[in-house]
Amino acid sequence: MALWQFDVALIPNGSVPVAADEGYEIAPLPQLSVARATKYLSQHFGAARQMLPHWLVFGEEDGHRFDVHIDEVGSGSVQARVDARAYARHVLGRVLELADLLGCNLYVPELNVSVEPTKSELERVFCESTAARFVEDPHRFFEELS
DSSP states (O other): OOTTEEEEEEEETTOOOEEETTEEEOOOBOHHHHHHHHHHHHHHHOSOEEEETTEEEEEOTTSSEEEEEEOTTSOEEEEEEEETTSOOHHHHHHHHHHHHHHTEEEEETTTTEEEOSOHHHHHHHHHHSHHHHHHHOHHHHHHHHO
16 A cells, blocks of 8 residues: 555444454445445446456546455455545545445544544544645655654
8 A cells, every 4th residue: 555545444333343463354244235335336436447356446546446345245345545645535525425325334444443434534534644644745754754
């Protein structure tokens, strides 16, 4: 993941993500939710590309995108990757619309926090993210690391 990318996962209400050494684990979204997400994303971002078997990508390779992972029984996961270099508010709005459609909460792996699917909460965590801080002032970002 690039410094300017902000990831947010849609998680079933009531589930608790578990941070792991290589990412995180979440409860899968049911088959119907995955199907609804795929339809919604097709309508708003065009046809999906298959990255790998069971992995669909909607949106731009080098920009805003949504990844849908589908397991053998049709359940799976949905994650948004927001490019902080470009105007992000419309994509954050799509994340919120999708969360509402699916009845999901949001999870931000970088901060290891679950987030209520509201505009104010999602924008708050986006502004706190590495991606937003990097894009705002790359020079200062690297100075603060040293």
